[in-house]
Amino acid sequence: MTYLLLKYLHLLGAIVLIGTGAGIAFFMVMAHFTGNVSKIAGVAQIVVTADFVFTASAVIAQPITGVLLAREAGYDLSEGWIVLSIILYFVIGIFWLPVVVMQMRMRDIAARAEHAGTALPRRYDVLFWTWFIFGFPAFGAILAILWLMIARPSITLFA
Numbered sequence: 001m002t003y004l005l006l007k008y009l010h011l012l013g014a015i016v017l018i019g020t021g022a023g024i025a026f027f028m029v030m031a032h033f034t035g036n037v038s039k040i041a042g043v044a045q046i047v048v049t050a051d052f053v054f055t056a057s058a059v060i061a062q063p064i065t066g067v068l069l070a071r072e073a074g075y076d077l078s079e080g081w082i083v084l085s086i087i088l089y090f091v092i093g094i095f096w097l098p099v100v101v102m103q104m105r106m107r108d109i110a111a112r113a114e115h116a117g118t119a120l121p122r123r124y125d126v127l128f129w130t131w132f133i134f135g136f137p138a139f140g141a142i143l144a145i146l147w148l149m150i151a152r153p154s155i156t157l158f159a
Contacts, residue, residue, distance in 0.1 A: 080155025
């Protein structure tokens with residue numbers, strides 16, 4: 001029963017990470033392309049909240065449930081697919097942490113522009129496109145981890 005519960009929680013965390021990440025990206029991009037400062041400000045506020053409530057919770061839970069699940073299933077944490085998954089998880093963090101900061105800055109810039117009744121400044125566009133680009137390696141890495149978790153390929157990293 002412990003194995004199934006851990007597997008369920010680990011899969012649920014992966015679903016939350018992928019779903020929230022895709023949802024956040026979709027809504028932020030859609031709001032951006034409206035050019036409507038009020039809409040962008042509102043969506044950016046929701047995006048930041050969703051990242052803290054859902055993504056951050058899953059980011060914390062995933063390594064915990066992953067390690068416990070691997071131990072429960074009898075996998076050695078030095079197996080190649082597990083090590084590669086952990087490396088990719090750090091890659092995701094390298095891109096996700098700056099993205100969270102960028103989202104907060106975009107939210108604040110949009111809120112100020114909305115309050116002042118002005119257009120979004122150039123700084124917002126630079127942040128948006130940097131945020132957009134950072135999403136690709138992070139999302140690619142999470143999809144690679146998902147494949148590794150399913151396939152569990154025999155990968156030799158240490159001779």
